[in-house]
Amino acid sequence: xxxxxxxxxxxxxxxxxxxxxxxxAPRQQVEYICADGHTFSVTMADEADIPYEWEDPKTGQxxxxxxxxxxxxxNEKAVRTHWDMLLERRSVKELEEILTERLELLRGGEIxxxxxxxxxxxxxxxxxxxxxx
Numbered sequence: 001x002x003x004x005x006x007x008x009x010x011x012x013x014x015x016x017x018x019x020x021x022x023x024x025a026p027r028q029q030v031e032y033i034c035a036d037g038h039t040f041s042v043t044m045a046d047e048a049d050i051p052y053e054w055e056d057p058k059t060g061q062x063x064x065x066x067x068x069x070x071x072x073x074x075n076e077k078a079v080r081t082h083w084d085m086l087l088e089r090r091s092v093k094e095l096e097e098i099l100t101e102r103l104e105l106l107r108g109g110e111i112x113x114x115x116x117x118x119x120x121x122x123x124x125x126x127x128x129x130x131x132x133x
Contacts, residue, residue, distance in 0.1 A: 032063030
């Protein structure tokens, strides 16, 4: 097996292909500025959607685009809770009626976990022990 091994070739980290004849995609440099005045640039493709903010790879600060104006504000839907969705289907009066019906069934033992409906067994009282004189 040692005869077949490729020695000195870092196969996992090095490519043997050269870049001759390869045409790179058109690129652009986008400049960002941090709150403290530090600027940095990022290389991006020409057709890429350029984000308004970018994290500086050296300092970790968030920079905003030097030339680009304000970011587009997306219209986000308000978060709907379970209660909101329930109120779309039923009125509060209907919900109160359903709750009353279900509570009656639960208290009557017709629905719910079985351990809530078993008769409770009382422990037998022990007779006091006799004292020897």
